[in-house]
Amino acid sequence: MFTIEHDFDATVITLIDEADPDTGPLNEDVVILSFDDRVVLEQVGPDDEVVRITLSMHQLTELRLALNLPEGNYRIDRG
Numbered sequence: 001m002f003t004i005e006h007d008f009d010a011t012v013i014t015l016i017d018e019a020d021p022d023t024g025p026l027n028e029d030v031v032i033l034s035f036d037d038r039v040v041l042e043q044v045g046p047d048d049e050v051v052r053i054t055l056s057m058h059q060l061t062e063l064r065l066a067l068n069l070p071e072g073n074y075r076i077d078r079g
Contacts, residue, residue: 015031040052
């Protein structure tokens, strides 16, 4: 399950783990904040502190492309 909310300066997507409880513990929700120039992923870690990862829009594009490519080294032209 996921939710989408539009705030003043960002779109907020929350991914909610709905795995079968018999297969293992559920993971904490993942919150994705999408701004004009960056995307921030947040999740509460095992020590109850928020772990935050910030990706530039170029890094996000590379991640999207990498999910569909075989093993190897790649450089994406910014053209």
